[in-house]
Structures are given as C-alpha cells and as structure tokens.
Amino acid sequence: MDFKLSEEQQMLQDTVARLVRGEYSFEKRLEFSETELGFSADFWKQLGELGLTAVPFPEELGGFGGGGVEVQAVMTELGRGLCLEPYLQSVIFGGGLISQTGNDSQKEQWLGGIATGELKVAVALQEPQSRYDLTNIETHAEKSGDGYTLSGRKAVVIGGHCADLIIVSARTDSGVSLFGIDPTTAGVERRTYPTIDGAKGCDLFLNNVQVGADALLGEEGQAADAIEYQSGRAIAALCAEAIGCMEEANNLTLEYLKQRKQFGVPIGKFQVLQHRMVDMMSELEQARSMAILAASVADEEQSNERRRTLAAAKNVINRAGQFISEKGIQSHGGIGMTWEYSFAHYAKRLVMIGHQLGDDDFHLEHYASLLEAS
Template sequence: MNFDYSDEQQQLADSLQKYLTQNYSFEQRKAILNSATGTSDAVWTTFAEMGLTSIALPEADGGFGGGAVDLMAAMEACGEALVVEPLLDTVGLAGRLLARCGSAAQRAAWMPGLIDGAVKLAFAGLEPGRRYDLAPATTTATPEGPGWVLSGTKCVVVGAPTATRLIVSAAAPQGASLFLVDPAAAGVALNPSRTVDGLRVADITFTGVVVGADALLGAAGGAQAAIDEAHDFATALLCADAVGAMKSACDATLDYIKQRKQFGVAIGSFQVLQHRMVEMVICTEQARSLAIKAASTVDHASDPAERARVVSAAKVKVADAARQVSQEAVQLHGGMGMTEELKVSHTFRRLTMAQQRFGDADHHLERYASLT
C-alpha cells in the first residue's frame, strides 16, 4: 500500500501546520489551556474555515466525503502542536455517530452547525468501573410516553464542558441506543475536570432525564455496530495524533542534544545518544506506518473483524512507541525534561494520555488475540 499522502492531503497538512506555527505556539497554547474553557473559539472557527470539521463528513450533509486518511493528515499536525481543541472527539467520534445514525431531520438540524464550527458534540460512552467496554449497561433508557427517560453515569467525556449537545449511549429494552441530549437539560449534572495532558473532560450524571422521541439517533437497540465503528475510526485518528506528538518529541530532543554541552562538546556528538535518537525516530516511523494502515483499513474494510484487528494492532504498536519515545525524550533532556516551562514535558503527558485513550495496549492486545 502507499504510505504517502496524496497531493491534496499533503496540502491540507502543510496549510494547517503553517497556521499552527504562526498562531499556536507553545506560549499561546499555554494561554489557551489556562483560559476559562480550556479551548479557543478563534482556533475552532479557523479549523472550520479550513474544512477540518467537514472533511470526513458525508457530501450529502455538506461535508467533503473524505475518510480517516484525509483527516489523519490534519491530526498528525494537531498532535505535533499539541492542539487541545476537541477535533478528534467532535468530528472523528461524535460527528461520525451523527452521520451514521442520525435521521435526515437530525442531520439537517445539526450538521450545518457542526461543519461551520457553531456546534460542538461530545460522545458520552464510557461508564465507571467498566474500563473500555463500549456496550452501555449502567446507563439506561426507559420508554415513557412518546419519549425516553435516561438514568446513569458516564465518565471522562472529552469536550463535554463546552459541548452544544451530548451523544449518549444507553441500554434500552431493545439494546444499545444513542440519544442527543442537551447538557443543560434538567437532570443532567456535569462534574468537569482536566486530563493529565490538559483536555477538558467531565463525568456526567443523568437523573431521570426526559428526552423526546426525536432525541433517539437511529433505531432503538441498533447502535452498537455504529459505536464500535466510530470508536475504531477515532482510534486510528488518535494514532495519527500520537505520531505527530512523537515527531515533536524527536525534533525537540535532537535540537537539545545539539546545544547541550558536556566536557566542552555537544552531547549529540556522543555515539550512544545518537543511537538512542535513531531508535526514537525508528519508533516514530514504524508507528506512522501502522497509523496509516489503520486509517486506510477503517476507510475500506468491509469486515468489522478485520477493521478491529488492524486498528488494535496499530494501537498496540503506537502505545509502545509513544511510551519509548516520550520517556527517551525526557531522559535525554535530563531533569528539565519534566518542567512545566518546557514543551517536551507537555508532549510526554500527551503521549501518556494517548496510551490510555480508546483502550490501552493490554486491552487492544487482548482484542487482537480474540480476533485472530
């Protein structure tokens, strides 16, 4: 298979990288992290204007009809700049579910806002004590009159504090179902917090939340396959984001060892450190190849088991590479590698979080084995 981006994909990546270089410096990112919302509306609007919010959405809904490989080019640049705006979760996960499960009326109501940046979505899927299990169990949807009543708790919902709408998975009598829920609705309580890498998340409690029949996305009980597919789509994009962060770690470390001197010479001249740098670059390139393979498989595989197998293989390798590259970057920087003032410490946190999101290496290794 071809491991190079097309001309159009490379142009998108180059344009985004140029914008981020000029408008998303490390200091600017820190200011965004410390703001009230932890994200920048101006950056999000620019992302929408560049087409990032629409590139992977269906043409029938106003998108460009691209896939994971198209969005991967952008995600790699976002990972390199440590972007905290919820592009992955709003477009790659929640937007994917809306596109797959939403009725024509629901897509007409929400897709235009998602595309132009006015709407942010967050997927509330994980439940306390159930680790990476995507099948809703403790969050329930009970039919009542023409609508539904939702009860339960979701945890670590990325982007929830700034979301316009939540897409909530719940166990209905018919099976796994998805609902569009207003985060300001009666009975919805958000407990916001931050992840180790600074993303804004929330644990959400639903206490007798009444929603109308029009809140149901797709058929009751028919959501599990879509949830699994969107999760694999998002995992492939997360791998691309991690590859970008690894590239950032490699570049920063190479610059540092060229400048840092011991015994009157740059430590980058020491052969043992050169070997360690080479290993970091090799890990990054191997991870990138598997990330592209995962994205391509998500776009083209007709067999869900094959898609899941390739995505899990990529996630295992990317998680291992992320651990090795991030730890080496910190060690080669010495004690200052963990200081708040240095970008490499934030990259370390980003890659630590990437190892855990959407299933850690042990989870995906087990899933891969079960499908082989």
C-alpha cells in the same frame, strides 16, 4: 506501494500545518488551557472557516468528502501543535455516530453545524466501571410517555463541559441505544475538571433526564455496532495525532542533544545517546507505518480484518509513544519533566493517547482473540 499524499491531500495538510504554526505556539497553548473554555475559540472558528471541520463529511452537507487519509493529514498536524480543540470528539466520533445512526431529520439538524464548527459535540460513552469496554453500560433509559427517562453517570467526557450536544449511550430493554441530549436539559449535571494533558473534560450526571423520542439515534437497542465502528475511526485518528506528537518529541530531543554540553562537548556526541536517538526514530517510523495502515482501513466496511488492523495499529502506537516519552525524558534529564518546557506536554499527551480507547495490552489481547476467532 506508494504512500505519498495526493496533491489535494498535501494541500490539506499544508493548510493545517500553516494554521497551527501561525496560531498555536506553546505559550499560547498554556494560556488557552487556563481559560474557562480550555481551548481557543478563535482557532476553532478558523478551523470551521477553512473547512477543516468539514473534512470527513459528504459534499452534499458542505463537506470535503474526505476519508481516513484526509483525517490523518489533519490530525497529525493538530498533534504536532498539541491542539486542545475537541476535533476528535466533535468532528470524528460525534459526527460519525450521527452520520451512521441518525435519521434524515437528525442529520439535517446537526451535521451541517458540526461541519461548519458552529455546533460542538461531545461523546459520553465511558463510565467509571467500563474501562475500555464501551458496551459495559449501567446508565439506563426507560420509556416514558412519548420519550425516554435517562439516569446514570458518564466519566471523562472530553469537551463535554462546553458541548452544545452530547451523545450518550444508555441501556434500554432491547440493548444499547444512543441519545442526542442538550446539556441544558433539566437533570443534566456536568462536573468539569482539567486532564493531565491539558484538555478539559467532565463527568456527566443524568438525574431522571426527560428526552423526546426524537433524541434517539437509530433503532432502539441497535447502537453497539455503530459504537464499535466509529470507535475504530477514532482510533485511526488518534494514531495520526500521536505521530505528530512523536515527531515533535523527537525533534525536541535531537535539538537538545545538539545544544546541551557536558565536558565541553554536546552530549549528542556520546555514543549511548546517539543509539538512544536512533531507537526513538526507529519507533517513530514503525508507528508511522501503522498509522498509515489504520487510516487506510478506517472507513472500510466492518470486518475482522479491519478490527485486527486497528488493534495492531493502536498497540504499536501506544508502545512507541511510551518508548519515545520515556527515552526523551531520560535524554533531557530533569528539564524534560518541567511544566514550562514543551517536551513534558508531548510526553503527557502521548501517555493519554495510550489510554484512550484501549491501552497496548487491551489491543494485544483483542488482536489475539480475533486471530483465534478466524
């Protein structure tokens, strides 16, 4: 089977690659992470102006009409640059939930702004006790007059500190529901903090927050399937981002082995380090194959086959990312852990990707349960 990108897809990936190389040096990334916003407003604006925030949206909304492969092309290059912008949360996950569950009015109101980058969305689905089960929800929404009253707490809302719209999951009498909430609404509190991989997130506190009926996305109590489906698309995007991180981590390690000398020769001449480098490259190639497979099923209809494929891909990606991070640090020695050196940041991002939307053990168990069910 031919896995080469089409001419259009290659042009898309080249566009992102040039933008990242020109605007997102490692030194700039460190500066961006220290700002109040936590990323580059100018870079986010350029993503919108180039149409990159519109990639997964239909053409009638001004989008590119792209699917999993096009998203993979973008996310791989963003991963290569360790970009801090909330592309995954706003465009893939948030935009996907609105596209799947929103009514015509909500889509018209929000999707156009997401596609241009003018509207930033965050997704608040996790809670302190939920771990990787996004249906383990204690936040509740009660009907109140013509709308709802929401109370509860959401954890690790990446990009939530600066979002213009936050999609919140809550349990109603009829099941899991989704709400689009303006974070400036009375009763909404955000506590912002940096994450270990450089991005910024927040814990979201909902203290008797009053919203109208028009904040409800889809039918009340029917959001669980949409959350599962869109988290699958987000997993495929995370796999693609991880490939970009792994490629750069391997390149940095190989370059270091060529330059660092011990006993008068480059340490890359030592056979044990050559074998380690080969193992790291082998892990990358296995992970790349699974990322391509995940991208190919990301937009397919929900099925156990899709679930199994995404679980297998995330398991392989997580294990490969951990392996490359650990072996790369061992090959570098102490410098591999220093804040001033980019490898440490790639390693941290790979570790965090390994825990986003399920670690390797979680997805292995999920894969096994799906095999038993079939």
